[in-house]
Amino acid sequence: MKIAVLPGDGIGTEIVDEAVKVLKVLDLKLELEFADVGGMAYDKHGHPLPEATLKLAKAADAILFGAVGDWKYDKLERQFRPEQAILGLRKNLGLFANFRPAICYEQLTHASSLKPELVAGLDILIIRELTGDIYFGQPRGRRTSPDGTFAGAEEAFDTMRYTRPEIERIAHVAFQAARKRGKKVTSVDKANVLETFQFWKDVVTEVGQQYPDVKLDHMYVDNAAMQLVKSPKSFDVVVTGNMFGDILSDEAAMLTGSIGMLPSGSMNASNQGLYEPSHGSAPDIAGKGVANPLATILSAAMMLRFSLNQPQAADRIESAVKDVLSQGLRTADIWSEGTRKVGTREMGEAVVAAITKKTTKS
Numbered sequence: 001m002k003i004a005v006l007p008g009d010g011i012g013t014e015i016v017d018e019a020v021k022v023l024k025v026l027d028l029k030l031e032l033e034f035a036d037v038g039g040m041a042y043d044k045h046g047h048p049l050p051e052a053t054l055k056l057a058k059a060a061d062a063i064l065f066g067a068v069g070d071w072k073y074d075k076l077e078r079q080f081r082p083e084q085a086i087l088g089l090r091k092n093l094g095l096f097a098n099f100r101p102a103i104c105y106e107q108l109t110h111a112s113s114l115k116p117e118l119v120a121g122l123d124i125l126i127i128r129e130l131t132g133d134i135y136f137g138q139p140r141g142r143r144t145s146p147d148g149t150f151a152g153a154e155e156a157f158d159t160m161r162y163t164r165p166e167i168e169r170i171a172h173v174a175f176q177a178a179r180k181r182g183k184k185v186t187s188v189d190k191a192n193v194l195e196t197f198q199f200w201k202d203v204v205t206e207v208g209q210q211y212p213d214v215k216l217d218h219m220y221v222d223n224a225a226m227q228l229v230k231s232p233k234s235f236d237v238v239v240t241g242n243m244f245g246d247i248l249s250d251e252a253a254m255l256t257g258s259i260g261m262l263p264s265g266s267m268n269a270s271n272q273g274l275y276e277p278s279h280g281s282a283p284d285i286a287g288k289g290v291a292n293p294l295a296t297i298l299s300a301a302m303m304l305r306f307s308l309n310q311p312q313a314a315d316r317i318e319s320a321v322k323d324v325l326s327q328g329l330r331t332a333d334i335w336s337e338g339t340r341k342v343g344t345r346e347m348g349e350a351v352v353a354a355i356t357k358k359t360t361k362s
C-alpha cells in the first residue's frame, strides 16, 4: 500500500510527523513517500503543486496531507498560491466526495463553546461536494465592465454551476453513507434564490427515490447555519455543495470543541483518497510544537478505513485517541482546568504508547 505524504506548510510538518509515527507502529505493509506541496513547494520549485508531487499522488493508494498556506503568499498571482495545491489535487484526482465528520468526544464535551447538553454525543457527517460549484465554474475573472455600469468600470465574477452527474454521484454517496448510520439526509441548498441550487434540490430529490429507507429533508443554507448551533444533534448526514460545505463544516467543527480534532477524507470514484485535518496551516503557532496532531492522526485512521481496507487498524487508532483523552492529556486548543497540557509531540507519542500497550495486552 503506497501512501503519498504531503506535509506542506505551517504546522503541517509537525502534525504529519506524529501521524506518521502512529502509522509506523501499526505494523502494516505501508510504503510512505514524502513530497513537497504548498508554499514551501513554491519556494523550492516555483509551483505549489509540482509535477513530481502530482505524479506521486496519482500513483498512490492514498494521500496523507498536512496543510498549506501562509500570509506571506497572499500577494502572489492566484495560480501560485499555496491553496492551489489542494484545489489542484482535488480536481486532478477527481476527489469529489469530501467526508467531514463532526464528533464530540465525551471527554471534550466541555471544550465546546455550546452548552454541554447540546453537543454531548454529537455525531454528524457533513458530505461536501468538492470538485464543482463556484470553486471551479467557468468563466471567472476580472474585467472592465463592458457597459460601464460601475463607477470604476471594473468587475470581478465567478460562476456557480453544477451538472446533473455531479449532483447525482454526491447524492448517492450521501444516501449510502446514511444507510450505515442514522438513515437521514439533510440536503442543504439555496433554492429560494439560486437556480443552481434549485437544480441541486430537484436532482437530490430524484436520487432519494432510490433510497426509500433513508429520510430526506431539505434546508436552506442560512437556516442550516442556524440549526447547526441551535440543535446540532437533529442532523445525521448533511450533503451540500462545495462552498456551503466549506462554511458549514468549519461551523460544525467548532461544535466539537476544537477544529484540531476533526479529520477529513476526500474520495474519488475508485476510493483513492486524500486525508487531511479539517484545519489549516495555522502559521501563528507553526514551529512552536503546540498544535494538536489528533485531527491528522484521526485522518490517518480514516485513510486506513476508507482507502486501504484496514478497518481494524483504524479502530486501534481511534480507540488510542480516546484513551489519551481519558488520561487527561490535552493540547492547548482543548485544554481546560484539571487536565494536563501537552505539546504536539507528547500527544503523538501518547497515542503511539496507547496503541502499543493494547497490542502487548492482546
Ligand code: IPM
Binding pocket: 083, 086, 087, 246
Ligand atoms: C478547506 C479549505 C480549502 C477550501 C482552501 C484552503 C482552498 O478551506 O479544505 O476547507 O476552501 O476548500
Ligand code: MN
Binding pocket: 246, 247, 250
Ligand atoms: Mn474550509
